[in-house]
Amino acid sequence: MLYVHTIGRIGKDCQVITGTHGSFIAFDIxxxxxxxxxxxxxxxxxxSKNEKHIRLAEYLTKGRLLLIEGRLSASLWKDKDENYQIQLxxxxxxxxxxxxxxxxxTASDTAGQTDAADDVPAPPADMPQDNKDDLPF
Structure with missing residues (x-):
């Protein structure tokens, strides 16, 4: 098991997904x-299946900077060009x-500054999406 701490920006607003085994949140950073x-x-x-995290879902919006701690896993998937990619x-x-x-x-904001959400690149369009009916938890 790999246990990691990482910092990143949310790419798209968090989703709360409800399935047969309960609710969980999912987002990409x-x-x-x-x-x-x-x-x-x-x-x-x-x-995350943590109930506290599910209650935070409305605040987990595009551009927010987060420190995340948890178990890391990896899987392979094929992109539109049939090349293998790693999904962390x-x-x-x-x-x-x-x-x-x-x-x-606040008064310290200037017109020249950009919103943090504008600086976040979009995830790849061909990145695999969660199949809400086939999740491990």
């Missing part, structure tokens, strides 16, 4: 790695909001 002068973005799927997933034990220091509506 963009984790940026700056090395050798280049920015590499890795997309990670995050899921974290089953979250803890979610923490990270304060970026910017508050909306």
């Amino acid at each position: 963009a984790v940026d790695d700056y090395s050798n002068g280049a920015n590499i973005t890795t997309w990670v799927r995050v899921r 997933s974290i089953t979250a034990d803890a979610l923490e909001f990270i304060n970026t220091g910017k508050r909306e509506g």
Whole structure:
């Protein structure tokens, strides 16, 4: 088992999914790695059955910066060009909001600043989506 801590921005608003085994949340985060002068973005799927996390779903919106702690797993999938890709997933034990220091509506906001949600790249269109009827929990 790999237990990880990672920081990333939510790519699309969180979804609450209800199935035969109960409810859970699911969303994707963009984790940026700056090395050798280049920015590499890795997309990670995050899921949690924790009731506290489910109640937070309305606040887990596009662009929010989060620290996520949990168990890491990986799976393979084929993209539209029939190339294999790796899908990283974290089953979250803890979610923490990270304060970026910017508050909306304060005098310190300037017209030249962009909203954090605008800086988040969109996940790949051919990334596999959860089949709500066939989830492990």
